[in-house]
Amino acid sequence: MLGILMNLLRGCCQPSSDHVHTGSDVVGRQDGLLWYKDIGQHVNGDFSMAVVQANPLLEDQSQIESGSLSNFESGPYGTFVGVYDGHGGPETARYINDNLFRHLKRFTTDQNSMSEDVIRKAFQATEEGFMSVVARQWPLKPQIAAVGSCCLTAIICGGTLYIANVGDSRAVLGRLVKVTGEVLAMQLSEEHNASFESVRHELRSMHPNDPNIVVLKHNVWRVKGIIQISRSIGDVYLKKYEFNREPLLPKFRLREPFKKSILSAEPSVHSLKLQPHDQFLILASDGLWEHLSNQEAVNLVQGHPRNGSARKLVKTALRGAAKKREMRYSDLKKIDRGVRRHFHDDITVAVVFLDSNLVIRASSNKGPTISVRGGGINVPPNSLAPCTSSTETNSS
Template identity: 30%
Template sequence: MVLFPSLVNGLARTVSYKKGKDHERDGGRKAVQELVKEARKNDLLLSSSGIVKSAKSNNFASVFSRKGQKGVNQDSLVIWEEFGCQEDMIFCGIFDGHGPWGHYVAKRVRKSVPAFLLCKWQDSVAEASLDLTFKLETDRNLHKFHIWKQSYMKACAAIDQDLKQQKEIDSFRSGTTALTIIKQGEDLIIANLGDSRAVLATTSEDGTLISLQLTTDMKPNLPEEAARIEQSRGRVFCLEDEPGVYRVWMPNGKTPGLALSRAFGDYCVKDFGVISVPDVTQRKLISKDQFVILATDGVWDVISNQEAVEIVSSTPYKEKAAQRLVECAVRQWKHKKRGIAMDDMSAVCLYFHSCTSHASTPKPLSS
């Protein structure tokens, strides 16, 4: 049994080592499986609409998902409070499937990400020096973030390979986005793969609650994304009846018309520039930061970042925050996108403080 230094004490209490990589890998997987069972048993792991509240932290999560008008709900969510048995850590994830098998892909990835991430994090920690010393707190924080980033990169690569090998799921022309965050103490790690979005609610100097977008919507027309796709012989263009909606096409220009530049699955275009590499960033939370919203693109298609923050902050009961945000988006969709089939909509609202108060009264949404 090896005890890690202070730089990772908050991430793991202990990690067991066995001789041989296969033994270590199997042992890590079994350990994670046990952690999942324990979390479910203690109502700390949620994968449907509801709430998650731990008695050992100030975190509070409100979760809600609603089926659209395109068939089965292809959105999936997961909240894991006390992630990896750490009292000060919570994991939140939201996944938006697409294609004929999108709902199966989203569910598979929802199940895989937390488990794969914990295993890869353990590997990354094991590879790091255990006797590192840092003169500055900044150096320590950067190294901790680097470990998480490398863990995410390895986990996502492994998940995409694992998904490809699942014979019961046809992910050749189906896939899913993946937006996840880990909050550990005052550290927020964000990993984005696709076009779901994370928005932070924070208080400005004059006491007004404002929105801050934490992620970039990974669309094919973004300069860097388009350049990668085109260098890989993929094509990016809009259809005549969808002006402004850029999609990824194979060199023949016929399929699949994917409105994303990054996703799990979608193996028909993985050789043409679509990747499963997440954009991993971090934020050091401060006392003025109140909550973060994760939502699938259906919500953001009709609700602005600031409107979302105002809706959540003005909800009388935090338990209903995610549901109210989605319901407001549904009403706005009917108003702004009349005649267009409504998308599935899902949201996670993670509050950072047990008691949330705001210095200003949010402006009401315009009708």
């Protein structure tokens, strides 16, 4: 049966030739549905990025911004990394990619410093901005109310690492144990997914009068029987009842009206002082973690050259996805976007290496100013939400 399916896919789902590009790695390279930037330099060290598309339109977005984290040239300086795993469409993730860092710089300018409060305000402003987009476009494009995105960010500033998250993407730190020489994986982000008992408990405590706030459906826990994540940007149909009605598709509409937002956009925010033995960060959408454990990912990064580390993580995950379906990786590569989603999700990975000397100096040292978008996406002209250039570098 699998052989018949593969023959059919080879015949009708070959990747189009305009997906394959070669050239300078300044803004990344494209190889079929895989985009990658093998190595770059940020204020605090090196970085590597990779994205593989599975959906008809890439729903993951990502960025690395390094240099001034405010609107003043005087700083503070540091590095911002964002991974945005969209669902229901690409519009929310694109909106976050265009606006979250801008809001972060604005609030950092207002307070003249980086803080957990600044990050929360930036998330809130981004959520409110996208809600405004939905309100404007609802009369003509009501399905935008059912588009949302997870949002994971890491900010390195003044020797402190800030992690903020809504949804189920994941940040993992590789930390060297000097006694043994091992690099251990430390998960730094909380995952807001109803598969976790703690998340179900949180939802039930927030909605004590709703016995169906979480429902086990086809062996998967879902909020209101619809969505697995409990926090997101967007998904306005589960936040404001005025958008949970016709002409929204029936599968998104609830039978009972609600006054209180079902999903939250409040990020879990944590900060820690970086130590000299902190080696690197891995930020990735859940598409990676479906196939790799935290320690497996850290071992792969630690055991190979920095150059191409994110691409190696993505390819290892793809090989795992192929193996689960009793396929060869070479066959999986031939399956085009859209059909590919039956085999794996969009996967985005950013690996951020930490040079302890640069981390200490970065708050006052300008270093390289960079702005890189992951994925090399060409946005359709009729996109529901605005998006700037798909892959850009201000300077290197």
